Amino acid sequence: MPAIIVEAVTFALFGATGDLSTRKLFPALYQLDRAGLLNEQTRVLALAREAAPPEAQLARIEQAVRARIAAEEVDESVMQRFIGRLDYLAMDFRRAEDYASLAERVAPDRPLIAYFATPAAVYGAICENLAGAGLAEQSRVVLEKPIGHDLASSKVVNEAVARFFPETRVYRIDHYLGKETVQNLIALRFANSLFETQWDHNHISHVEITVAETVGIEGRWGYFDQAGQLRDMLQNHLLQLLCLTAMDPPSDLAADSIRDEKVKVLKALAPITREQISQRVVRGQYGSGYSGGKPVPGYLEEENANPESSTETFISLRADICNWRWAGVPFYLRTGKRMAQKLSQIVIHFKEPPFYIFAPEQRSLITNRLIIRLQPQEGISLQVMTKEQGLDKGMHLRSGPLQLNFSETYKSSRIPDAYERLLLEVMQGNQNLFVRKDEIEYAWQWCDQLIEGWSRLGDRPKIYPAGSWGPVASIALITRDGRSWYGDL
Ligand SMILES: NC(=O)C1=CN([C@@H]2O[C@H](COP(=O)(O)OP(=O)(O)OC[C@H]3O[C@@H](n4cnc5c(N)ncnc54)[C@H](OP(=O)(O)O)[C@@H]3O)[C@@H](O)[C@H]2O)C=CC1
Ligand SMILES: O=C1O[C@H](COP(=O)(O)O)[C@@H](O)[C@H](O)[C@H]1O
Numbered sequence: 198m199p200a201i202i203v204e205a206v207t208f209a210l211f212g213a214t215g216d217l218s219t220r221k222l223f224p225a226l227y228q229l230d231r232a233g234l235l236n237e238q239t240r241v242l243a244l245a246r247e248a249a250p251p252e253a254q255l256a257r258i259e260q261a262v263r264a265r266i267a268a269e270e271v272d273e274s275v276m277q278r279f280i281g282r283l284d285y286l287a288m289d290f291r292r293a294e295d296y297a298s299l300a301e302r303v304a305p306d307r308p309l310i311a312y313f314a315t316p317a318a319v320y321g322a323i324c325e326n327l328a329g330a331g332l333a334e335q336s337r338v339v340l341e342k343p344i345g346h347d348l349a350s351s352k353v354v355n356e357a358v359a360r361f362f363p364e365t366r367v368y369r370i371d372h373y374l375g376k377e378t379v380q381n382l383i384a385l386r387f388a389n390s391l392f393e394t395q396w397d398h399n400h401i402s403h404v405e406i407t408v409a410e411t412v413g414i415e416g417r418w419g420y421f422d423q424a425g426q427l428r429d430m431l432q433n434h435l436l437q438l439l440c441l442t443a444m445d446p447p448s449d450l451a452a453d454s455i456r457d458e459k460v461k462v463l464k465a466l467a468p469i470t471r472e473q474i475s476q477r478v479v480r481g482q483y484g485s486g487y488s489g490g491k492p493v494p495g496y497l498e499e500e501n502a503n504p505e506s507s508t509e510t511f512i513s514l515r516a517d518i519c520n521w522r523w524a525g526v527p528f529y530l531r532t533g534k535r536m537a538q539k540l541s542q543i544v545i546h547f548k549e550p551p552f553y554i555f556a557p558e559q560r561s562l563i564t565n566r567l568i569i570r571l572q573p574q575e576g577i578s579l580q581v582m583t584k585e586q587g588l589d590k591g592m593h594l595r596s597g598p599l600q601l602n603f604s605e606t607y608k609s610s611r612i613p614d615a616y617e618r619l620l621l622e623v624m625q626g627n628q629n630l631f632v633r634k635d636e637i638e639y640a641w642q643w644c645d646q647l648i649e650g651w652s653r654l655g656d657r658p659k660i661y662p663a664g665s666w667g668p669v670a671s672i673a674l675i676t677r678d679g680r681s682w683y684g685d686l
Pocket of ligand 1: 211217246247290291317319342343
């Protein structure tokens with residue numbers, strides 16, 4: 198029996214035939230049902246434009262769920278219960294008159310969770326039409342990223358939503374915040390005095406945040422080419438990871454206490470001037486190469502590609518946080534598609550001890566690092582120095598890990614997908630893992646200066662082979678500071 202009691206809601210999924218709903222949201226809802234975390238009375242309304250018979254749509258959803266969960270996770274009785282909660286309604290989200298049929302299906306006495314798995318351009322119309330149908334008061338709205346493509350356009354989206362919904366009922370998704378290991382950052386930092394007392398410029402020399410993917414752009418060229426890796430990944434996921442790593446301790450776990458601290462970090466990010474861009478930021482684009490041992494095309498050779506595109510599929514940069522805690526501690530961020538390995542990790546590099554007493558030739562060995570692995574093999578590893586074993590060894594140092602691999606250590610618990618956690622939090626009315634309007638806007642403000650700098654400089658991305666760690670210039674970026682990216686093979 199689950200310890201959590203979740204109230205009954207009507208869950209309206211706008212964009213139910215889309216990629217995100219099919220691959221992530223319906224499977225996540227099924228998993229919540231399987232875990233006993235959907236109230237018996239909860240109903241799911243699948244909404245999209247396609248005028249297919251509801252039975253056909255429900256069969257399609259069932260098929261999609263089965264295809265995306267492990268065989269041992271298919272429980273036929275849960276599947277029947279889950280499908281029994283669903284209803285499909287064909288509507289055009291921009292047409293106010295289509296909302297009358299929606300309103301008939303919404304229980305008046307329960308929260309309505311309106312999840313917008315549609316392009317952001319439709320968010321404003323959905324909000325207005327929900328309000329027009331008298332559904333706004335009971336609704337929590339969930340907005341998918343990206344919110345806009347720069348500061349100005351994100352304000353337009355946020356303002357369109359704010360006309361009908363107060364911030365306390367707006368849930369902006371950044372799915373990285375739903376990942377177990379990302380939430381663990383809060384536990385690691387603030388439930389262990391061991392780390393928090395070391396968490397500043399006195400003890401830490403630099404921090405690396407890597408989110409490397411092996412996938413290319415493939416069928417998503419149209420969307421991705423308008424965005425690029427800065428907008429698709431850095432503006433949201435990497436800056437959120439930076440905030441959670443760098444923020445001061447919140448006074449409690451209330452959503453706004455955490456979000457206030459994250460905003461302070463974003464406000465303290467040093468601008469990167471046009472003169473600094475070439476030294477501090479590297480843009481890359483993958484050329485042809487190998488992925489998983491197979492040859493793969495370059496970005497410009499993907500289906501429907503514009504061969505002139507200068508959109509980046511990789512970015513690395515050095516960020517500096519201008520505050521007391523982080524003065525002089527660079528944060529090196531990098532993220533890219535078609536890289537050598539799928540790997541998301543935060544590496545905290547601690548400073549050398551203040552006085553050195555061991556053999557001089559061993560000095561370069563001395564290093565303490567905390568590695569927070571988000572994916573794959575979620576876990577935490579602390580590299581510490583010890584003495585080599587044996588009578589013949591003398592005081593020879595070696596570096597070894599204190600390791601916590603979550604799936605090995607906590608064998609009984611499956612690691613839930615980020616969307617399962619986030620859907621559950623919305624149903625509970627908890628905004629901790631969602632991004633507030635000002636966070637989005639400060640993050641855009643910082644990214645806009647980079648976009649503007651590149652455009653003024655006429656910067657073109659540097660080509661890197663698919664299956665590598667990005668352009669050589671990215672290695673130079675960190676080597677210039679006498680450091681190297683941790684763990685690149
Ligand atoms: N796919 C992903 O992995 C991720 C997606 N996102 C975000 O999630 C959102 C959805 O993305 P994705 O699923 O890929 O997009 P899709 O284009 O695959 O799906 C969009 C859905 O919205 C429906 N829709 C759009 N406009 C209307 C309308 N006026 N009336 C009725 N239905 C409409 C579409 O129906 P129809 O086909 O009939 O147009 C479709 O069901 C986007 O904001 C995206 O940025 C964020 C992170 C990852
Ligand atoms: O938001 C996005 O995230 C995915 C990567 O997510 P992950 O959970 O697999 O790390 C990325 O591929 C996609 O381009 C981006 O829109």
